[in-house]
Amino acid sequence: MTSEVKIKAGQPQVQKAPVKAEKKEMTVAFIGNPNCGKTTLFNAYTGANLKVANWPGVTVEKVEGAINAHGYHIHLVDLPGTYSLTSYTMEEQVSRNFILSDDVDVIVDVIDASALERNLYLTLQLLELGKPVVVALNMMDIVEKRGMEIDLHRLPEMLGVPVIPVSALKRRGLSVLLHAAVHHKDHVHPDRLIHNHSDHTHHQHNHHSEFAMVYSDAMEDRIDAVRQLLHDKYPDLYNHRWHALKLIERDPEITAKYPVDDVHHVLDRSYETDIITEKYAFIEEIIHEVVVNQASKAAATDSVDRYLTDKWLGIPIFLAIMAIVFFLTFFIGDMVQDSFQGSIDTLSALAEGGLTSLGADDMLISLVCDGIIAGVGGILTFLPNICILFFALAILEDSGYMSRVAYVMNDIMNRLGLSGRAFIPMILGFGCSVPAIMASRALEDKRDRYRTMLVTPFISCSARLPIYILFSGMFFPHNAMIVAYSMYLIGIVVALAALKAMNLFSHEKKENDLLIELPEYKRPSAHTVYVYVWEKIKDYLSRAGTVIFAASILMWFILNFGPAGYGDMADSFGAIIGKAIVPFFAPIGLGYWQICLALIAGISAKEVVVSSFAVLFDGVNINSPAALAALASMMSQGGFTQLNAYCMMLFSLLYIPCAATIATIHAESHSWKWTAFSVCFQIAVAWVLTFVVYQIGSRIF
Ligand code: GDP
Numbered sequence: 280m281t282s283e284v285k286i287k288a289g290q291p292q293v294q295k296a297p298v299k300a301e302k303k304e305m306t307v308a309f310i311g312n313p314n315c316g317k318t319t320l321f322n323a324y325t326g327a328n329l330k331v332a333n334w335p336g337v338t339v340e341k342v343e344g345a346i347n348a349h350g351y352h353i354h355l356v357d358l359p360g361t362y363s364l365t366s367y368t369m370e371e372q373v374s375r376n377f378i379l380s381d382d383v384d385v386i387v388d389v390i391d392a393s394a395l396e397r398n399l400y401l402t403l404q405l406l407e408l409g410k411p412v413v414v415a416l417n418m419m420d421i422v423e424k425r426g427m428e429i430d431l432h433r434l435p436e437m438l439g440v441p442v443i444p445v446s447a448l449k450r451r452g453l454s455v456l457l458h459a460a461v462h463h464k465d466h467v468h469p470d471r472l473i474h475n476h477s478d479h480t481h482h483q484h485n486h487h488s489e490f491a492m493v494y495s496d497a498m499e500d501r502i503d504a505v506r507q508l509l510h511d512k513y514p515d516l517y518n519h520r521w522h523a524l525k526l527i528e529r530d531p532e533i534t535a536k537y538p539v540d541d542v543h544h545v546l547d548r549s550y551e552t553d554i555i556t557e558k559y560a561f562i563e564e565i566i567h568e569v570v571v572n573q574a575s576k577a578a579a580t581d582s583v584d585r586y587l588t589d590k591w592l593g594i595p596i597f598l599a600i601m602a603i604v605f606f607l608t609f610f611i612g613d614m615v616q617d618s619f620q621g622s623i624d625t626l627s628a629l630a631e632g633g634l635t636s637l638g639a640d641d642m643l644i645s646l647v648c649d650g651i652i653a654g655v656g657g658i659l660t661f662l663p664n665i666c667i668l669f670f671a672l673a674i675l676e677d678s679g680y681m682s683r684v685a686y687v688m689n690d691i692m693n694r695l696g697l698s699g700r701a702f703i704p705m706i707l708g709f710g711c712s713v714p715a716i717m718a719s720r721a722l723e724d725k726r727d728r729y730r731t732m733l734v735t736p737f738i739s740c741s742a743r744l745p746i747y748i749l750f751s752g753m754f755f756p757h758n759a760m761i762v763a764y765s766m767y768l769i770g771i772v773v774a775l776a777a778l779k780a781m782n783l784f785s786h787e788k789k790e791n792d793l794l795i796e797l798p799e800y801k802r803p804s805a806h807t808v809y810v811y812v813w814e815k816i817k818d819y820l821s822r823a824g825t826v827i828f829a830a831s832i833l834m835w836f837i838l839n840f841g842p843a844g845y846g847d848m849a850d851s852f853g854a855i856i857g858k859a860i861v862p863f864f865a866p867i868g869l870g871y872w873q874i875c876l877a878l879i880a881g882i883s884a885k886e887v888v889v890s891s892f893a894v895l896f897d898g899v900n901i902n903s904p905a906a907l908a909a910l911a912s913m914m915s916q917g918g919f920t921q922l923n924a925y926c927m928m929l930f931s932l933l934y935i936p937c938a939a940t941i942a943t944i945h946a947e948s949h950s951w952k953w954t955a956f957s958v959c960f961q962i963a964v965a966w967v968l969t970f971v972v973y974q975i976g977s978r979i980f
């Protein structure tokens with residue numbers, strides 16, 4: 280999902296007398312801690328609709344857009360969040376490499392003004408890069424609301440760079456920020472740097488006019504010594520001070536790239552912790568001078584979190600919230616669906632009438648009515664359910680609740696040998712497995728990452744919802760919701776159990792701690808929720824128009840043509856294929872060729888299981904309770920009972936999610952071997968579990 284956002288914000292302005300001969304282009308990169316509002320800022324400028332969420336680890340890939348302003352064609356880049364420039368998760372590497380490259384003209388350091396202390400750590404590192412930096416002091420609306428005050432005059436003096444107060448959400452200060460970025464393009468040297476040290480700190484070095492961050496004398500001596508070594512050996516290097524610092528910290532990448540002979544024996548050990556400590560000492564100084572009214576964290580957040588992140592209550596509350604979500608999905612979805620009930624029949628009748636009067640032959644009429652309208656139309660009617668599901672997920676995400684879930688799952692995840700952060704991709708999996716698998720990049724440990732990728736598809740994504748609605752509605756009319764909810768629970772349990780099994784076989788045991796911070800709760804933004812739901816609806820519609828459309832037509836063809844040409848479904852190619860794979864599915868209670876065929880077709884996209892079903896049963900209207908009841912009783916006579924239906928849902932839940940997910944697994948792992956392994960793994964787990972359920976179930980019932 281490396282979206283190239285191209286925005287039409289007016290034509291490039293004509294430059295009458297270009298000052299420089301080259302084209303007036305520049306690149307501005309947004310960097311900052313996770314959750315500080317970079318993506319919101321990016322969207323505000325570009326009009327893009329990238330996913331914004333009130334929890335860390337969502338943007339994992341850099342995204343570019345462009346606007347025209349102040350006579351420049353400005354490329355804006357939204358980077359994954361990072362706490363420092365020395366970390367090594369994949370998302371943080373993306374940010375670091377890009378920031379270090381020559382492609383960036385101005386770095387806009389987005390900081391969450393309500394959490395200044397934590398955010399400034401990255402700021403100090405960015406200032407040391409010796410590149411033009413502008414600070415965007417974001418979330419000013421929150422700061423004001425809480426009565427916190429920040430000295431906007433003193434802060435830039437201490438940092439030596441412009442500090443622009445903004446609110447990305449309320450779109451305040453945006454043009455000033457852009458203006459500052461453009462005008463700061465070639466400013467590498469800090470302006471107005473004023474230190475007011477108290478008397479007890481004497482510095483023998485005169486670095487205070489040059490750098491915001493000045494270390495202790497001992498450290499500055501060391502930096503100067505290494506800087507000299509670097510200067511002698513690599514005269515062309517662009518920022519000797521920064522490289523010297525990295526050598527002193529023993530940064531593996533820089534140490535390998537620019538080795539020096541340590542003639543003064545100053546690099547006797549890694550001084551990373553000393554440097555961190557000194558940075559934090561300076562941050563404390565800044566906070567002391569700049570923050571006038573240190574407002575306490577919103578009290579509401581603490582009191583709510585006492586329950587939501589409670590050791591015992593946390594997980595039951597999460598399960599209850601999910602139950603409510605699915606109840607709404609079913610209940611409201613059902614109400615809306617009633618109005619759809621007749622429309623498919625009407626549409627089908629209209630099409631049939633129209634085509635007949637035009638003199639179309641039976642074959643075409645069947646293709647349109649029993650193939651396309653039944654398949655695509657059937658899927659479209661689940662749109663209300665899908666909307667509600669995403670609406671609920673958007674609210675849970677934007678309010679900040681989802682990071683609490685990762686937090687309360689931390690203990691369990693640790694016991695399974697993973698960090699609590701590994702649960703985040705799984706939560707995303709309730710929406711769609713594709714972004715969920717991509718989110719596994721936020722995990723530091725490669726092993727964690729692969730394990731998470733392997734089990735994330737077990738989490739029930741939105742595309743599986745139509746299958747549950749259809750089968751639970753048909754065979755469990757009185758308990759449809761509970762049956763469907765059980766699928767969601769089973770998905771989570773299987774994912775966790777698979778992790779547990781992998782951990783048993785692994786010899787390497789390690790300590791894990793939680794690297795997720797808890798953002799404050801806030802009222803979900805209507806715009807964010809709207810964008811979230813709308814993007815998902817577009818996704819769903821485009822799948823209906825492409826994959827599901829094509830699959831319905833293909834399905835119709837293989838069901839209506841056979842070796843003998845157009846004719847009876849029982850002799851069609853579809854029947855032949857389906858019957859060939861029946862032996863594989865028979866032991867798990869799915870030994871019906873129609874079911875087998877639908878499951879195979881479902882690999883293209885999970886909804887196709889349902890659309891194929893509609894085509895298979897000759898354009899049955901899957902919105903009409905009467906038609907479904909008739910179909911269910913017909914299937915029951917063929918021996919397909921509630922148990923078989925449950926097995927059908929279970930297998931659909933667990934077997935390979937869809938072609939797009941497989942492609943994502945490959946893109947993320949760069950390995951066909953791994954991709955093949957995970958596909959086989961998922962099929963094996965699905966088969967074995969369904970086998971157990973069917974075999975035990977058929978002995979009991
Ligand atoms: P990113 O991780 O840095 O890309 O952060 P996002 O852009 O995804 O935003 C994180 C959360 O902060 C979202 O819930 C946003 O709606 C919210 N947010 C971003 N900017 C502001 C702001 O200026 N004010 C307020 N109140 N919320 C903001």
Ligand code: MG
Nearest residue numbers: 317318337338
């Ligand atoms: Mg982001």
